[in-house]
Amino acid sequence: MSKQSMRDTLKTSLEQLMRRDPNVVVLDADLASANGTLPLHELFAPRALDIGISEAHMASMSAGLSAYGLKPWAVTFTAFNSRRLADQLTISCAYAMQNVKFIATDAGVSAALNGGTHMSFEDVGILRAIPTTHVLEAADARQLAQIIEAIADLPGVFWLRMVRKEAEDIFDEDYRLRLYKGDRLLSGTDVSLIASGLMVEQAKACAALLKQEGIQVDLIALHSYKPLDEEILLETAQKTKLVVVLDNHNLHTGLYSAVAETLAPYAVAPVHGIGIEDRFGEVGSQSYLLETFGLDAASLSKKVRILCQRSKEGVR
Numbered sequence: 001m002s003k004q005s006m007r008d009t010l011k012t013s014l015e016q017l018m019r020r021d022p023n024v025v026v027l028d029a030d031l032a033s034a035n036g037t038l039p040l041h042e043l044f045a046p047r048a049l050d051i052g053i054s055e056a057h058m059a060s061m062s063a064g065l066s067a068y069g070l071k072p073w074a075v076t077f078t079a080f081n082s083r084r085l086a087d088q089l090t091i092s093c094a095y096a097m098q099n100v101k102f103i104a105t106d107a108g109v110s111a112a113l114n115g116g117t118h119m120s121f122e123d124v125g126i127l128r129a130i131p132t133t134h135v136l137e138a139a140d141a142r143q144l145a146q147i148i149e150a151i152a153d154l155p156g157v158f159w160l161r162m163v164r165k166e167a168e169d170i171f172d173e174d175y176r177l178r179l180y181k182g183d184r185l186l187s188g189t190d191v192s193l194i195a196s197g198l199m200v201e202q203a204k205a206c207a208a209l210l211k212q213e214g215i216q217v218d219l220i221a222l223h224s225y226k227p228l229d230e231e232i233l234l235e236t237a238q239k240t241k242l243v244v245v246l247d248n249h250n251l252h253t254g255l256y257s258a259v260a261e262t263l264a265p266y267a268v269a270p271v272h273g274i275g276i277e278d279r280f281g282e283v284g285s286q287s288y289l290l291e292t293f294g295l296d297a298a299s300l301s302k303k304v305r306i307l308c309q310r311s312k313e314g315v316r
Contacts, residue, residue, distance in 0.1 A: 003166040004141035007036030010103065010162070013148040014073060018044050021152075025065055029055045029076040035105050035164060037075055055080045059088035059100075066098035071152075077111070078104035078161060082123035090130050094157045097132075101151065105164035107137065108248035109289035110198055111281065119281025125253025127159045128226050135226040137161040139200040140170040143223060146177035161197060168201045170221065180224045182232040188216030191308050192236040192269075194259055195246040196222045202290065203246050205297030206304060215308055225255060230262050237269040242311045244304055247275030248295065270311075274303055 014037065017024045026048045032038040041048040051058040055076055062072035074081065081104040093100045104123065106112075111119040127135045134156060138144035144162055151158045170185070185200070186207055195203040200221045207217035218236050222229060237243050243263065245256040256273030263271055276293055290296040294303070 003168050005036070006138070006141055006144060006163045006165065006167050007105065009141040009144050010075070010105075010148075011036040011039060013145045014040060015043065017148070017152055018047060021071065022047075023069065024071045024073065024152075025049065027051055027058050027062055027072055027074045029053060029058050029074075029080060031076050035075050035103075055085045056088045059085040060092050062100045063088070063092035063096060063098045066093075066100050067096070071099065071101075073101045073103060075103040075105070077106045077114070077118055077164075078108070078123050079106075079111070079118050079120035081159070082120055082126045086126050086130075089157065094130050094132050098157070099155050100157050102157070102159045104159060104161045107161045107163060107197055108276070109281070109293065109295065110163040110165070110248075110286055112286045112289065113283055115283040116281040121250040121276045121279070121281060122253065123161065124225055124249050124255065125257070128253065128258065130157075132156060133226060134158045134224070135161075136224050137197040138223060139197055139221055140167045142169065142171045142173075142175055143177060146175075147179075147223060150177055150179045163198050167198060170200050170204070177223070180227050180229060182223075182229040183221045184219065184232070184236075185221050186217050186219035188218045189240055190216045190242070191304060191311075192218045192220060192240045192243045193246060193304070194220050194222060194233070194236075194243060194255065196225070196255055197248055199246040199248050199295065202295060202297050202300060206246075206300040209297060209301040210304060213305065215305065222255070225258050228258050228262050233259060233262055234266060234268070237263055237266070237271075241269045242307065243269050243271045244307060245271065245273045245275070246295065246300060247273055249275055251275040251277060272307055274300060
């Protein structure tokens, strides 16, 4: 499969919205060049704003623009679009029932060489905890474009997590997004792998390794943390009786937490998480960080293989 630039897709998608709707406004926080949105400032100067290194102000401005009937999209790195502006997003945007879209780039280990200060492993937890928010993550460029189109005119606060640079193509040209609904990429009966964002690529590679050992994976790709697709989660858990969530986030409050919370009342299968184990990020290439945190396909396959063996032995 080929790779596509996520920030190029982001720019193209926002440009299409801005050409179609004069009420769409894009706000950056000193990272327009890094995030690929700089050309929008040249094409739509009055409606593309650089707020500078002032992310909380960007969220407050977005709320004000929304209050006057405009449609703001606030773009910056995931770490800054979550923990740095959490209060303004909560009160000025969500509590005030404004319509604001937040694009959070460089999610998790994809922050790579930007290092631990710019690497957020707590962002999904913050956003899930804020009432009325919609928390999403794109796995590839095709899905990213379709998510942006799907949420463009929906009311409320939407927060979209994404890789900033290149991402492997996961979905083919026939893919059609069903907003908030998960996608089954592989059908198997031995173990359910649940993943989102860049972990979908690792999950596919992990499943290929496990297949060589006769382990059949039911692979579910989720693009929505909140609301979560309870139907497909319950279906896959009942099918395999073993659920493993792959999480480019702290296991506390991330996708693993969301899936475990959803399935716990049904008690149909044990739910295990493989993700960031309460650690801060560090400097390194994405491949190095995936291996360091045990999120690369080889590390994942070893851990999942052990869980499958324990499941066969009746150990939960």
